[in-house]
Amino acid sequence: MIVGLDIGGTKIEGVGLVKVGETGEYNTAIVHREPTEKGCYHDFLDSVLKVIDAVASHGEIESIGIGCCGSVSTDGLMQGANVTVLNGRDFIGDLRQRIDVPIAIANDADCLALSEFQDGAAMHAERSCVAVIIGTGCGSGVIINKGIVTGLNKLGGEMGHNPLPNYSPEQDGAPVKCYCGSMNCAESFVSGTGFGRTFSEKYFSADSKAIMALVAQGDSRAIAHFDLYCDQLARTLANIVNFVDPEIIVLGGGMSNVDAIYPNVQAKLNQYTFNKAAKTKIVKNVHGDSSGVRGAAFLHLL
Ligand SMILES: [Zn+2]
CATH class of the missing domain: 3.30.420.40 (ATPase, nucleotide binding domain)
Structure with a gap:
């Protein structure tokens, strides 16, 4: 055992x-x-x-x-x-x-990456996958050649603290300083917390669950904000494709339970990848909690 x-x-x-x-x-x-x-x-x-x-x-x-x-x-x-x-x-x-x-x-x-690579959503990948947690924060687990990339400084997979790609204040909201000390970290936008923060700054105070309830009711502001969120996530994941090019990307964490993310982000991903015909699939985790x-x-x- x-x-x-x-x-x-x-x-x-x-x-x-x-x-x-x-x-x-x-x-x-x-x-x-x-x-x-x-x-x-x-x-x-x-x-x-x-x-x-x-x-x-x-x-x-x-x-x-x-x-x-x-x-x-x-x-x-x-x-x-x-x-x-x-x-x-x-x-x-x-x-x-x-x-x-x-x-x-x-x-x-x-x-998360190991669990999904071994017998979950990435079990048919032969050598590589990246698992991204979009929950309270944003981090990832990177498997290359069947091994986890931890790195010299134990920073392997900390893509949540790279700047949000193509950030602009007109599109993404006012600049924000992360607790890590850097400006406009992807985590500040694509985590569940970030999704709520950016909406609350623009409209009124609401967390990710409340915003998705508004989306379900057809609220135009929430729908537009969710679309922006999917674009921000697509930009972030395209960076992973451009750098590591894993066979598959698996999402975990609270936001990964929002099913509308998958077709939406998938449709936007190739706007930001180097090769506009990238075949990388973005899928939900199988084993959840x-x-x-x-x-x-x-x-x-x-
Ligand atoms: Zn940061």
């Missing part, structure tokens, strides 16, 4: 997956959740071990993959995690002292 853990701000989810014959697909043998203990690092570590123990009671563990906020710095310590008790800790080292199986860690976008925990379990398979 291979095990995936998804560590979030409110809960830790563990899953045990078992291979089904030789099809390349996996069945879920057990799912176990515990609340994330954030009071201190040792309580946190205990809650992680509790999930692993519960999963281990359903079969022998071959490996553990962890999808987690933040990243591991070059000195092995956690950084940038919103479960802040983790930061500055040798989390993986501490787990390895307690559990004698291979342990790996990656961020949520990498896990389970992508994080499933992708984590697959970390050892690449």
